[in-house]
Amino acid sequence: MQAAEVGTIGRFDGREVKLTGWVYNVRSSGKILFILLRDGTGTIQCIVEKTAGEELFTSASRLTQESSVGITGTVRPDARAPGGWELRVTGLDVIQIAEGYPITPKEHGTDFLMDNRHLWLRSQRQHAIMTVRAGLIRFIRDFFDNRGFLCIDTPVFTPNACEGTTTLFETDYFGDKAYLTQSGQLYNEANAAAFRKVYCFGPTFRAEKSKTRRHLIEFWMVEPEVAFAGLDDIIELAEDMIVEVVGRSLERYRPLLEGVLERDVAMLERVRKPFPRLSYDEASAILKRKGAAFEYGSDFGGTDETLLSEEYDRPVFVHRFPSAIKAFYMQPDPANPALSLSVDLLASEGYGEIIGGGERVHDLALLEKRIEEHGLPKKAFQWYLDLRRYGTFRHAGFGLGVERTLSYICGLQHVRETIPYPRLLNRLSP
RNA sequence: UCCUGAGUAGCUCAAUGGUAGAGCAUCCGGCUGUUAACCGGAGGGUUGUAGGUUCAAGUCCUACCUCAGGAGCCA
Structure with a gap:
């Protein structure tokens, strides 16, 4: 399996790669689930469909913000994805489920952010x-x-x-x-x-x-x-x-x-x-x-x-x-x-x-x-x-x-x- | 050190001196393309600390603590 980074993901159009990083956000819509993966070089939207396997889908639905993961999938361009590229997920390796990450996707005060x-x-x-x-x-x-x-x-x-x-x-x-x-x-x-x-x-x-x-x-x-x-x-x-x-x-x-x-x-x-x-x-x-x-x-x-x-x-x-x-x-x-x-x-x-x-x-x-x-x-x-x-x-x-x-x-x-x-x-x- | 302002749920904020609430986060449920997704439900509090006034204080008064912005000084 080819290891890749988000920053240079365009090189892997159509190929199956493995990314490693942290979950920035998860959005679920019943039979389809979006993981926004951050790997330090950029972020990419990864999509998991229920048809890809019940076990994979359940595992992905348990992900929390900043959980560390390895994700394998196929790279493809998609206009709907932020950044223009997305990964159709074929495999998920959960390294750790992060619990209670303090910085949520809402506003925070400077003192709190400075503490963190x-x-x-x-x-x-x-x-x-x-x-x-x-x-x-x-x-x-x-x-x-x-x-x-x-x-x-x-x-x-x-x-x-x-x-x-x-x-x-x-x-x-x-x-x-x-x-x-x-x-x-x-x-x-x-x-x-x-x-x-x-x-x-x-x-x-x-x-x-x-x-x-x-x-x-x-x-x-x-x-x-x-x-x-x-x-x-x-x-x-x-x-x-x-x-x-x-x-x-x-x-x-x-x-x-x-x-x-x-x-x-x-x-x-x-x-x-x-x-x-x-x-x-x-x-x-x-x-x-x-x-x-x-x-x-x-x-x-x-x-x-x-x-x-x-x-x-x-x-x-x-x-x-x-x-x-x-x-x-x-x-x-x-x-x-x-x-x-x-x-x-x-x-x-x-x-x-x-x-x-x-x-x-x-x-x-x-x-x-x-x-x-x-x-x-x-x-x-x-x-x-x-x-x-x-x-x-x-x-x-x-x-x-x-x-x-x-x-x-x-x-x-x-x-x-x-x-x-x-x-x-x-x-x-x- | 001085001036001004602010401390309420994990976070961001509401609450005329009279039963402390919302959104997000978390947990449960729903939804086949989401864009800080959305919809329904649940749990979550010694209101910065210590005094005081009052029948009654998150709210008024005093002191202290912490933070923010600024002054002085500097890049």
Whole structure:
């Protein structure tokens, strides 16, 4: 008997095959019975007729949602079947009858679904999101790999804060304190001096008590860093990357985005070069004109980001934030040292900041001064200062939040669906 | 940490201060092409927890717990 998978069932037209999987739903109509079988690659309708044998029919009628089975049958096209193909069942091998599967084919609340995240992943919607996620990660890697960037991993355990200000998860490291990384950037700068164009791609941890639809405690970030590059260079790099990964996601997953996730892809189709570039000062003026409760000198809130992004039909760059609200390593703007050569990319439709980056301080004396001003432990930064002692160089980079980007591409209400097992303020399980 | 809202059957939700109910799920029965199938029947409850007001509390009051959305902070 030929083993087959639902995803490629068309190859077996007219032949008898064996499928293995889980029962998604059963519908019975007296003398005919429909099993919707899910095998991880897709779902297919399997029909069992009473004329095929009393024993087979009785056995099939006892199936419950998520029971595991092996089903043999003949593949044939049928316009009435979802997906266009169906299986006329000739044999049924029941592996286990599942009892009381919690997620029924009706509506459920998010708390209940999150408690059952390990089962929720079986649903068509989550299947679609995880498929696009895997694709997005591949497209991002392809983008950098094809441009001569080297993927250099940065550590998850770090001896000190990268930016000092945000809250870190502290762990016991054989009697010493160690922290879970909140960015690979400082290491990226060392790697850039060794390999010129580098990126890291890994998990990031923020012990912030943020509880919004844009926040995860554990999330994935891709961070490129480029030697002998400035602010304008990495803005262009970020722009090229977004255009490519959004374009490829749309090209590859349009049926999932439109069909399963009901994404209005028109917004994604407009993601073309060039993106608008606003200075912080210009953005402030727009917010003032729109009557936002924003104060010049502070960072944008979620509402401010939405107000700015709705001015444009594509993602928008905001650059040259005040140095006071950016990290200690941001290079000051030569035209106005109160401002920094920093940039954020705001996604459309209120999805907010998906990229943050800028040009780094490369002058030793200035960096030492900044470390002191920020009250950071100078000793822990000696290796970082070495990068300015031994062949310092102008360099810049950024970080892209994978989950926020995916949320934007898929058009989701909340980032918690973009990662298989989300860690949130009040949730560590499953 | 703060603001707002919500906790009732396994799930999603109803119930003017006066006998706690429906749909789905489960079980039984019916139906020869179903599309979250449909039709009939059955079982299923310490109304988040602890107090209080009242003849009477799911409903009103207080505290706490949990969850949701948001603020601050950030990708």
